[in-house]
Amino acid sequence: MATRSTCLRRQVGAVLVKNRQILATGYNGVPRGLRHCEERGCLRDQLAIPSGERHELCRGLHAEQNAIIQAAYHGVAIQGAEIYCTNQPCVVCAKMLVNANVVAVYFSGAYPDSLATEVFEEAGTRLERMG
DSSP states (O other): OGGGOOOSSOOOEEEEEETTEEEEEEEOBOOTTSOOHHHHOOHHHHTTOOTTSOTTSOSSBOHHHHHHHHHHHTTOOOTTOEEEEEEOOOHHHHHHHHHTTOOEEEEEEOOSOHHHHHHHHHHTOEEEEOO
16 A cells, blocks of 8 residues: 555555455545645655654645545444554554554554554554564
């Protein structure tokens, strides 16, 4: 999924799975109908915003957010699902995944957001780095 990303900084993918069935997928990029950052430029680069900070100052959505949105758009229940991500989710995505009752998060790459780790721990959501 990450290969579909149009982000200039980081290509991230996410897959929601339950009972060995793929429920929804997502990758990071701008909302439907908006020009991609490849065409318009990266707002975060223009403002010199470090990774892991000021998530609201980005035209794109995170892969985890897009996976949740895709499931909702198609009427697919994700309660009790697990998610596989390219990177550890940020705190915004962590809160969304906890509220959606995603029970486990498997990721391969680190992400500089210790508050996200705290959110998962307090919620009892399994967080496991792969490889």
